[in-house]
Amino acid sequence: MPPDEERRSRADIGDQAQLVRERTAREAMLQVLSENGDQIERALQRLAQGTYGSCEDCGGAIPAERLEFKPEATRCVSCQEARERWGATGA
Numbered sequence: 001m002p003p004d005e006e007r008r009s010r011a012d013i014g015d016q017a018q019l020v021r022e023r024t025a026r027e028a029m030l031q032v033l034s035e036n037g038d039q040i041e042r043a044l045q046r047l048a049q050g051t052y053g054s055c056e057d058c059g060g061a062i063p064a065e066r067l068e069f070k071p072e073a074t075r076c077v078s079c080q081e082a083r084e085r086w087g088a089t090g091a
């Protein structure tokens with residue numbers, strides 16, 4: 001295989017890998033959106049109402065680092081954990 005050809009096929013493999021990575025990221029994003037769509041919707045509503053960043057259960061402030069990690073969070077960690085223990089995730 002001439003050097004040119006070889007370089008091109010390696011680039012193709014790189015392109016394929018890139019495509020797979022992009023598709024995987026998109027599917028992961030869609031998965032997150034379909035699972036958390038309601039919660040993201042509520043987070044956006046709270047943003048519009050000016051109550052974003054306070055827990056919808058206890059009214060306490062949600063730590064900024066939690067919002068940074070999970071921008072759709074509408075509850076503080078302890079209320080969310082309590083919900084999850086009761087099996088009512090995202091409800």
Ligand SMILES: [Zn+2]
Pocket residue numbers: 055056057058059060075076077078079080
């Ligand atoms: Zn709370």
